Amino acid sequence: MSTRPISNTRSVTGIPSARLITWWVIASEIVIFGGLLATYVMHNLGHPEWRAAAMHTNTWLGALNTFVLLTSSLSAVLAFKAADTLDGAKAAKFLRLTALGGTIFLVIKGIEWTREIHEGFVLSSGGFWSFYYVLTGLHGLHVLAGMIILLVVAADAAKNRELQRVECIGLYWHFVDIVWIFLFPLLYIAR
Amino acid sequence: MISEAQPMISEAHIHHPNYVKIWAILVVLLMVSLLGSMSSIRSVVLIAAFGVALTKTYLVTTNFMHVNVEKRWVPYLMGIFLAFMVILFAAVAPDVMKHSGLRWSNDAAKHAVESGMQPASTKHE
Numbered sequence: 092m093s094t095r096p097i098s099n100t101r102s103v104t105g106i107p108s109a110r111l112i113t114w115w116v117i118a119s120e121i122v123i124f125g126g127l128l129a130t131y132v133m134h135n136l137g138h139p140e141w142r143a144a145a146m147h148t149n150t151w152l153g154a155l156n157t158f159v160l161l162t163s164s165l166s167a168v169l170a171f172k173a174a175d176t177l178d179g180a181k182a183a184k185f186l187r188l189t190a191l192g193g194t195i196f197l198v199i200k201g202i203e204w205t206r207e208i209h210e211g212f213v214l215s216s217g218g219f220w221s222f223y224y225v226l227t228g229l230h231g232l233h234v235l236a237g238m239i240i241l242l243v244v245a246a247d248a249a250k251n252r253e254l255q256r257v258e259c260i261g262l263y264w265h266f267v268d269i270v271w272i273f274l275f276p277l278l279y280i281a282r
Numbered sequence: 283m284i285s286e287a288q289p290m291i292s293e294a295h296i297h298h299p300n301y302v303k304i305w306a307i308l309v310v311l312l313m314v315s316l317l318g319s320m321s322s323i324r325s326v327v328l329i330a331a332f333g334v335a336l337t338k339t340y341l342v343t344t345n346f347m348h349v350n351v352e353k354r355w356v357p358y359l360m361g362i363f364l365a366f367m368v369i370l371f372a373a374v375a376p377d378v379m380k381h382s383g384l385r386w387s388n389d390a391a392k393h394a395v396e397s398g399m400q401p402a403s404t405k406h407e
Contacts, residue, residue: 105353114356118363125367130378133371137379137391140398150319157312161338165305168346172298218394265346272338276331280319 113259117266120233124270127229131222131277144219145282147212152203153279156196157271163192164268167241167261170248174258179251186245186257189264193238200231223278230274233267296351304345311338 104111135141170185204227214224237260244260247253311334318330343349349357377383381391 104355106355111355114359118359121360121363122366125364126370129367129371130374133375133378136375137381138395138398140395143398150316154312154316158309161305161308161312164342164346165301168301172301175296175298217398262347265342269339269342272335272342276315276335280315280331281328 107255109255109259110262113262117262120266120270124229127222127226128273128277131226134218134222135277135281138218141217141219142282144212144217145278147207147210148223148279148282149203149206150279152199153275156199157275159192159196159199160268160271163189163196164265166192167264171258171261174248174254177251177254179248179254182254182257183245183249186241186248186260190238190241190245193234193241196234197231200227226274226278230267230270233270237264237267296348299345301345304341308338308341311341 106114166185166188170182170189173179173181173185204224212220214221240260241264244253244256248257315330315334318327318334321327321330349360381388381395
């Protein structure tokens with residue numbers, strides 16, 4: 092008799108439930124980030140003075156963070172490839188590398204925020220900075236949450252357990268990467 | 283809970299593209315957006331920034347998230363939620379982007395634009 096939870100095997104849509112739920116989480120995240128990004132864009136278009144504020148963000152640090160997240164997405168998908176061939180140890184190694192990428196991303200973001208706060212640009216410095224801190228802060232929290240889940244999944248994967256979770260956390264991580272792919276041009280380039 | 287290795291998906295194993303090659307293309311696209319940002323022509327900057335962002339999103343969703351080989355429910359689901367975002371923008375943007383209309387005026391926004399566009403030297407006079 093199988094002791095696998097029924098939620099992992101039932102599949103009305105033809106998609107394993109764990110993966111379907113992950114897609115639902117991503118769909119709800121599209122509404123959260125999409126709503127915020129759409130609101131930012133419409134305010135930005137109505138406030139030409141925000142361009143001057145946006146000149147103070149550091150494009151090179153933003154680009155470096157984009158590179159870090161793209162690379163962590165690569166290690167996440169390589170973890171999925173390893174899990175697909177039931178190589179849990181290799182999948183765990185790539186998942187930990189992905190979490191390391193998240194750590195580097197947050198450290199760079201922390202350096203950036205420290206620099207900006209020291210220059211006097213805080214949450215209450217104007218509309219642009221309100222959006223900047225809320226958008227990057229919410230994204231940073233998603234990176235942090237993803238890193239914790241990555242490490243939990245990696246611990247199981249290292250023992251060749253629950254390998255289906257590797258794909259689910261990978262999907263989430265790629266979504267977090269896509270959010271940054273749009274935050275980068277909006278906050279660092281289009282000014 | 284199970285205690286042994288199980289394939290993560292009950293379907294046939296998917297075809298794995300050359301992920302390193304996809305990553306290299308993504309990095310090149312990042313460099314293109316950086317080069318575009320150095321242009322003095324605003325339309326070039328915007329096209330480079332958002333054209334590259336859309337291309338990168340396509341590459342990540344198809345090659346890393348495998349949306350193209352996923353069941354049709356998934357793109358439908360994503361499409362519905364993206365449509366919500368477009369509806370939000372279309373419904374609210376006219377009131378936010380403009381600062382006055384037939385019977386209304388957003389004086390606070392007008393003031394913010396005026397004071398923000400003033401040269402720094404005249405702001406505190």
